[in-house]
Amino acid sequence: MIITMKMKNKETLLGDEFFNKNKWDEEAPYYALMNELEARGTDLEIACLPLKSEYTVLDLGCGPGRMTVPIAKKTKKVYATDFSEKMIEICRENCARSKAENVDCFVADWQNPDDDALFPEVDVIVQARWSGGCSTLEKYQKKARKYVVIIEWMKNPPRMARDLLFQNCFSEQSMELHPELRPFDAESYSSKNLSKTTKEIRDQQLKKKLRDSGITVHKNVVEEGWLLYGDTKEEIVETIIKLSRNPELVIRENFEKNLTNYMSQESGRWKFYMPTWSKVEWFKTR
Numbered sequence: 405m406i407i408t409m410k411m412k413n414k415e416t417l418l419g420d421e422f423f424n425k426n427k428w429d430e431e432a433p434y435y436a437l438m439n440e441l442e443a444r445g446t447d448l449e450i451a452c453l454p455l456k457s458e459y460t461v462l463d464l465g466c467g468p469g470r471m472t473v474p475i476a477k478k479t480k481k482v483y484a485t486d487f488s489e490k491m492i493e494i495c496r497e498n499c500a501r502s503k504a505e506n507v508d509c510f511v512a513d514w515q516n517p518d519d520d521a522l523f524p525e526v527d528v529i530v531q532a533r534w535s536g537g538c539s540t541l542e543k544y545q546k547k548a549r550k551y552v553v554i555i556e557w558m559k560n561p562p563r564m565a566r567d568l569l570f571q572n573c574f575s576e577q578s579m580e581l582h583p584e585l586r587p588f589d590a591e592s593y594s595s596k597n598l599s600k601t602t603k604e605i606r607d608q609q610l611k612k613k614l615r616d617s618g619i620t621v622h623k624n625v626v627e628e629g630w631l632l633y634g635d636t637k638e639e640i641v642e643t644i645i646k647l648s649r650n651p652e653l654v655i656r657e658n659f660e661k662n663l664t665n666y667m668s669q670e671s672g673r674w675k676f677y678m679p680t681w682s683k684v685e686w687f688k689t690r
């Protein structure tokens with residue numbers, strides 16, 4: 405009921421960035437870079453999934469195609485969908501670069517009933533790092549013949565990981581001018597944020613429904629991490645600094661100090677590794 409009321413008045417939800425398509429458009433380039441750092445971890449997540457070469461897959465909220473591209477290599481066809489045009493644009497480029505020709509990328513809003521017909525019926529739905537919360541079991545069952553996969557950050561979601569890297573790296577004046585550079589306030593987020601509640605309600609409702617329906621949820625926890633190798637320290641600094649929205653405002657001395665916490669040497673090369681964890685869950689739909 406609460407969700408219905410909120411969905412009717414989308415403005416209420418727009419207070420939260422996760423429901424704001426424009427926010428995701430802005431995030432797309434940073435997300436694309438993170439995805440490159442996460443390639444190895446993404447393969448670890450995919451290794452947990454019940455995929456077969458003859459399956460069709462719907463990657464919901466695909467972003468720049470972190471899951472899309474490797475899943476396309478393992479399955480017959482992937483429909484990569486996102487409500488952000490910019491994410492879809494980058495996803496298309498990534499598919500082309502990786503020669504993933506069995507992917508159909510298109511813009512569609514999973515929460516908008518007017519877009520329902522755009523989403524094809526497939527064997528598997530993948531909903532990875534879906535900040536808007538889960539869908540109803542009925543909605544999943546309508547579109548997925550076999551399985552639904554849900555992947556969620558555990559601790560250290562990207563904003564917090566990014567904040568750790570850029571801690572003390574912006575002057576008060578820069579943050580005044582660019583409030584988006586302020587570190588993510590996890591405490592106030594969980595206590596005040598309206599959409600977090602919406603997400604929690606959705607997730608809890610699905611969990612209850614799955615329990616009541618006697619559907620088993622298979623679960624794995626994967627340490628995926630952000631990983632990058634470079635011949636020099638500088639090479640790594642120059643890549644990771646691009647995760648900041650404004651590299652030119654970064655206080656480099658502090659940033660380089662922060663990075664040393666995650667740097668080591670391996671076989672004569674420099675390695676950057678920052679751990680992150682995700683929960684990979686899947687269940688049968690029919």
Ligand SMILES: C[S@@+](CC[C@H](N)C(=O)[O-])C[C@H]1O[C@@H](n2cnc3c(N)ncnc32)[C@H](O)[C@@H]1O
Binds near residue numbers: 423488514
């Ligand atoms: C955190 S990103 C995850 C991207 C990708 N699935 C991954 O695992 O890296 C969430 C994505 O969901 C998309 N999204 C959020 N709400 C959506 C909606 N209602 N319909 C379609 N896409 C949506 C956003 O635009 C964003 O690209």
